[in-house]
Amino acid sequence: MSDMNATAPRVPKRVAAVILNSLKGGVVPRIGLPYITVGREVEIRALLTDLDLIADGGASFRFLVGRYGAGKSFLLQTIRTHAMGENFVVADADLSPERRLQGGQGQGLATYRELIRNLSTKTRPEGGALGLVLDRWVTRLQDEGGDGILERARASVANLEELVHGFDFSRMLMRYLQASLEGDDEVKSCVMRWLRGEYRTKTEARTDLGCSTVITDDDWYDYIKLIAAFLTNAGYRGLLVLIDELVNLYKIPNAITRQYNYEKILTMYNDTLQGKAHHLGIIMGGTPTSIEDRRRGVFSYEALRSRLTQGRFAREDMRDMLAPIIRLHPLTYEELLVLIEKLGQIHAGYFGYENTIGDEDLVAFLKIEFGRVGADTHLTPREVIRDFIELLDIAYQNPDTDISALLRDEGAVTGAVGAPATDDGDAPFAEFTI
Known part of the structure; x- marks a missing residue:
C-alpha cells in the first residue's frame, strides 16, 4: 500500500471537502467520485x-x-x-x-x-x-x-x-x-x-x-x-x-x-x-x-x-x-481496505497533516467493523465509511491520541482484533456480506 500512497493523486481542497462531508453524512458526493471509486x-x-x-x-x-x-x-x-x-x-x-x-x-x-x-x-x-x-x-x-x-x-x-x-x-x-x-x-x-x-x-x-x-x-x-x-x-x-x-x-x-x-x-x-x-x-x-x-x-x-x-x-x-x-455484489474485504486507505489520504491532504495510519491500523479497523454482532448480514460500505471518517476526525481533533491504541482498546471490546487469519492468509471476515 505504500506505493499507492506515493502515487495517490492530489485531491483539490474543495473536492475533498465535498467528499468527506457527503460521506460522513451518509450521502453520495456529486463530484470527486473517481478519487474514491473501488471495485x-x-x-x-x-x-x-x-x-x-x-x-x-x-x-x-x-x-x-x-x-x-x-x-x-x-x-x-x-x-x-x-x-x-x-x-x-x-x-x-x-x-x-x-x-x-x-x-x-x-x-x-x-x-x-x-x-x-x-x-x-x-x-x-x-x-x-x-x-x-x-x-x-x-x-x-x-x-x-x-x-x-x-x-x-x-x-x-x-x-x-x-x-x-x-x-x-x-x-x-x-x-x-x-x-x-x-x-x-x-x-x-x-x-x-x-x-x-x-x-x-x-x-x-x-x-x-x-x-x-x-x-x-x-x-x-x-x-x-x-x-x-x-x-x-x-x-x-x-x-x-x-x-x-x-x-x-x-x-x-x-x-x-x-x-x-x-x-x-x-x-x-x-x-x-x-x-x-x-x-x-x-x-x-x-x-x-x-x-x-x-x-x-x-x-x-x-x-x-x-x-x-x-x-x-x-x-x-x-x-x-x-x-x-x-x-450489486458486496464489496470485498480487500476493496474496502483500498477504499479506507484512499479516504485516509484525502483526509490528511484536506486538513494538512501527515497520514500516519499504517496498514495494520486499517486492517484492525476493518476487523472491528466486521466483528460487530450482525455484521455478516447488516454491515454496509456506508457504515464502514462513516465510522472511518469519524475515527479520522477524532484523531485529527485529538493529536495526542494513539490510533493504534484506540483501535486495540475497541478491538478488545468487540473481540475482533487479533482474530486468526484463515489458512490461505486472507482476512477472516472477507466472506461476510456487506
Missing part, C-alpha cells in the same frame, strides 16, 4: 457498454439493485460522471411521495420537472443545463453559415414531428430559435418554462406562446423521448436518465396507484427494447425488496415479472451482465 469494474463496464448503444441511436433500460448503503446510489453517480465525460446529457431524480412515475396530483410531472432541473452536461455538471443545450443547438445552426438558418432548423427537427407530441415540441424549438435571433429573452424564458413543464394550464401557454398544449402527468415521458432524440442536433450523443429510490413506489399504500406506476415502467421498458425510443438510456435504482417482492414490488406486476425474472443458467459466480437487472 464495481464489472458493473461499470456493463453499464458503459449501454452508452455505445445509446450513441448509435438505440435505447437501453436497466435496474440497479442493492440494499440500503450497499453502494447503489454511488454507482449511479459514477455512471453519471462517466456519461457526462463522454458527451452525454444526464438527468437524474430520486423518487419520493411527491415524485412518482404516475399520480393523480401531478406526481409524475413533478418527477419530470426534477429530471429537467437536474439536466447536466460536462460543462454544467451541477444541473440546470436546459438553456445551455438549446443555445448550443442555435449556435451550431449559426456556425453552419448562410442565410437559410430557419430552413436548416426545420430540417434538423423534422424527424421529431413523427414522434408523439413532436409537432408541438418542434414548434417550441423554433420559437426559441427565432427569439434567440431577435434577442427576445422573454419568449426564450417562456419556451424554457414550457419545456420544464411549468405551465399549469393550456390557456396560460396559449397566451404566452400561442401553444394549446402543456406537458402533463400522463405524457411527460413522451417529452423525455423527444429531448433524447433532439440532443444529437445540439451535438450531444444522447440522454441518460437515472431514477433512484424505487422503494417509494413499493411504499405506495394504494394497490391500483402502485400498478399504474409499474405500468409506466413497463411502457419505458418496452419502448427501449422495441426500438420506440432513440438515443435514450434509463437506469432505475432500488432495493431487492422493492423489485422482487411479489405483493407490492415491481414483480407484483406480472407483465414486468415475466420479463425481468432471472433465467435458469445464471449463477452467483457467473452473472449475466447483459440482463435488465444488475444486482
Whole structure:
C-alpha cells in the first residue's frame, strides 16, 4: 500500500471537502467520485457498454439493485460522471411521495420537472443545463453559415414531428430559435418554462406562446423521448436518465396507484427494447425488496415479472451482465481496505497533516467493523465509511491520541482484533456480506 500512497493523486481542497462531508453524512458526493471509486469494474463496464448503444441511436433500460448503503446510489453517480465525460446529457431524480412515475396530483410531472432541473452536461455538471443545450443547438445552426438558418432548423427537427407530441415540441424549438435571433429573452424564458413543464394550464401557454398544449402527468415521458432524440442536433450523443429510490413506489399504500406506476415502467421498458425510443438510456435504482417482492414490488406486476425474472443458467459466480437487472455484489474485504486507505489520504491532504495510519491500523479497523454482532448480514460500505471518517476526525481533533491504541482498546471490546487469519492468509471476515 505504500506505493499507492506515493502515487495517490492530489485531491483539490474543495473536492475533498465535498467528499468527506457527503460521506460522513451518509450521502453520495456529486463530484470527486473517481478519487474514491473501488471495485464495481464489472458493473461499470456493463453499464458503459449501454452508452455505445445509446450513441448509435438505440435505447437501453436497466435496474440497479442493492440494499440500503450497499453502494447503489454511488454507482449511479459514477455512471453519471462517466456519461457526462463522454458527451452525454444526464438527468437524474430520486423518487419520493411527491415524485412518482404516475399520480393523480401531478406526481409524475413533478418527477419530470426534477429530471429537467437536474439536466447536466460536462460543462454544467451541477444541473440546470436546459438553456445551455438549446443555445448550443442555435449556435451550431449559426456556425453552419448562410442565410437559410430557419430552413436548416426545420430540417434538423423534422424527424421529431413523427414522434408523439413532436409537432408541438418542434414548434417550441423554433420559437426559441427565432427569439434567440431577435434577442427576445422573454419568449426564450417562456419556451424554457414550457419545456420544464411549468405551465399549469393550456390557456396560460396559449397566451404566452400561442401553444394549446402543456406537458402533463400522463405524457411527460413522451417529452423525455423527444429531448433524447433532439440532443444529437445540439451535438450531444444522447440522454441518460437515472431514477433512484424505487422503494417509494413499493411504499405506495394504494394497490391500483402502485400498478399504474409499474405500468409506466413497463411502457419505458418496452419502448427501449422495441426500438420506440432513440438515443435514450434509463437506469432505475432500488432495493431487492422493492423489485422482487411479489405483493407490492415491481414483480407484483406480472407483465414486468415475466420479463425481468432471472433465467435458469445464471449463477452467483457467473452473472449475466447483459440482463435488465444488475444486482450489486458486496464489496470485498480487500476493496474496502483500498477504499479506507484512499479516504485516509484525502483526509490528511484536506486538513494538512501527515497520514500516519499504517496498514495494520486499517486492517484492525476493518476487523472491528466486521466483528460487530450482525455484521455478516447488516454491515454496509456506508457504515464502514462513516465510522472511518469519524475515527479520522477524532484523531485529527485529538493529536495526542494513539490510533493504534484506540483501535486495540475497541478491538478488545468487540473481540475482533487479533482474530486468526484463515489458512490461505486472507482476512477472516472477507466472506461476510456487506
